[in-house]
Structure formats: C-alpha cells, structure tokens
Amino acid sequence: MTVKVRKNKLISNNYVEIQTYLPETELLTNEKRAQADKLDDLLKEAINKINDEYVLKKSTLKNPMQKWQWLGEKIDFLIKNLPFEQKDIDTHLIWPAINQYLSQPLKREDSKRSGTSKDHLNKCWLLFKTKHISWIKTWAGWDAVTDRGDQLLDERLLSVLEEYFNIELSNKDYQFILKEITKYIPSQTKRKEIELMSIDNLKDIVLAVKEKFDLRKKSTEESQ
Known part of the structure; x- marks a missing residue:
C-alpha cells in the first residue's frame, strides 16, 4: 500500500511542508492516493491517542528499555489493526508514516536510518516482539x-546468550559480545541458514565467545 508522509523541504531559504506518497518509484493512481489518505487519517487518530496515553504512562516507565518496549507494543497494535500491507513492513515504509505523528518525547530523529531496518521504531517493535532478551538491560545493548x-x-541463539550472559554488562561488553558473535555468524548470513544450525552449534559459538569475554574481563581486572 502507498503511504503518505509529510516532510519539511528547504525552498527559497524557507522550510515548507510537502506531502509525499511512498514509494515514490510506483505510479500514484487515484485509488492508491485515496487509500493512502484514509490510512493517514487513521494513523493520525490512533497515534494521537498513543501520545495522550504516554503523558499518563511515562512516570511508570523507569528506563529507556521500558519506554521503548512500551512504544513497541503500541506499534504492534497499529500494525495489527490498521490496513498496512506486509510489503509496507518489509520495505520499512511504515516507520516514517508513523513517526510523523508521534510527540517529541517518543521520537528519535535520524534521517540516515529513517525508513530502514535500523529505524528506531523498527527496533522498538522488535524489542516488544523478541523473546529471550532479559540479559539485555540497556538500549545500547539492544x-x-x-x-x-x-x-x-534467532530465538534459539538469543536463548543461549540469555543463559550465559544474564549478568551485569556494560555497553562496551555488549559491543564486544555481539561483535564476536558476528565473527561466527556474519551479517550476510540469512535467518534460514541459521535455522539449519543445530542448538549445539549455536551453543558452541556462544561458549567460544564467553571464553573470550571471560579472558578479556580477567585481563582488564589484572591491569587495574
């Protein structure tokens, strides 16, 4: 489905709000425009309610992880109850469409990541949906x-990581652990390929990383 997004564009030294229909590579028919306008109205109404709810809820959200997981739950509700198509999610078109109506405290502006798999809203949604992440206690870790x-x-990989790394970790620790994991499971590896790996294979990888982590920690402690 086509989505409608408002952007501020610099024209003659002044920022002017313009409406864009995404994806711009597709022919915009009258039917697609009407569908996008209807979705835009529904989004605006639903997200205004989320903004109001956050004002009442924010005092109970003790840290960034709780805050963004709460937002992820609200995003999940939008995805399940508004007429998005799967390709809107797969191509990440929905994130700028949602972000434009969020109140400032619920935004994390990053033009380079907007509308990509690394969009902040996508990460919030994944945070809500993903299991076995109790060992990740900071947003930097996520x-x-x-x-x-x-x-x-991968749920099985996260389960093993949760088993061996459910300890106090610094942000640098998270970076080290995940960097080491990607040496065994590179970013080019597809989820289907990981699904073919046995749980024993995944455990061997995590144990190898845990051994490196423990040696690094011991070396750091001895040098202090």
Whole structure:
C-alpha cells in the first residue's frame, strides 16, 4: 500500500511542508492516493491517542528499555489493526508514516536510518516482539544486537546468550559480545541458514565467545 508522509523541504531559504506518497518509484493512481489518505487519517487518530496515553504512562516507565518496549507494543497494535500491507513492513515504509505523528518525547530523529531496518521504531517493535532478551538491560545493548543484522534475532541463539550472559554488562561488553558473535555468524548470513544450525552449534559459538569475554574481563581486572 502507498503511504503518505509529510516532510519539511528547504525552498527559497524557507522550510515548507510537502506531502509525499511512498514509494515514490510506483505510479500514484487515484485509488492508491485515496487509500493512502484514509490510512493517514487513521494513523493520525490512533497515534494521537498513543501520545495522550504516554503523558499518563511515562512516570511508570523507569528506563529507556521500558519506554521503548512500551512504544513497541503500541506499534504492534497499529500494525495489527490498521490496513498496512506486509510489503509496507518489509520495505520499512511504515516507520516514517508513523513517526510523523508521534510527540517529541517518543521520537528519535535520524534521517540516515529513517525508513530502514535500523529505524528506531523498527527496533522498538522488535524489542516488544523478541523473546529471550532479559540479559539485555540497556538500549545500547539492544542497539548492539539490532545494528548487526536480522540473523542475531534467532530465538534459539538469543536463548543461549540469555543463559550465559544474564549478568551485569556494560555497553562496551555488549559491543564486544555481539561483535564476536558476528565473527561466527556474519551479517550476510540469512535467518534460514541459521535455522539449519543445530542448538549445539549455536551453543558452541556462544561458549567460544564467553571464553573470550571471560579472558578479556580477567585481563582488564589484572591491569587495574
């Protein structure tokens, strides 16, 4: 489905709001325009309710992980209840369409990542949907997972990581762990390929990383 997005464009030294229908590579028919306009109205109404709810809810959201997981739950509701098509999700068109109506406290502007798999809203949605992430206690830790590719979201892999790394970790620790994991499971690896790996294979990978992690930690402690 075509989605409608408003953007500020610099024209003659002034920013002017313009309406864009995405994807711009597709022919915009009257039918597609009408569908996009209807979806836009539904989105605006639904997200205004989310913004109002956040004002009441924010005092109970103790840290960024809770805040963004809460937003991820709301995004999941939008996806399930509004007339998005699967390709809108697969091509990440929905993120700028949703983001434009979120209140400022719920936005994380990043033009380079907007409308990509690394869009902040996609990460929020994945945070809500993904199991076995109790060992990830900071947003930087979650960034370390999601920035390295979809292959690291394999449920069995995360389950083993949760088993061996459910300890106090710094943001640098998360970076180290996930960087080492991608040496065994590169970002080019497809989820289907990981699904063919046995749980024993995945456990061997995590144990190898855990051994490196423990040696690194010991070396750091001895040098202090």
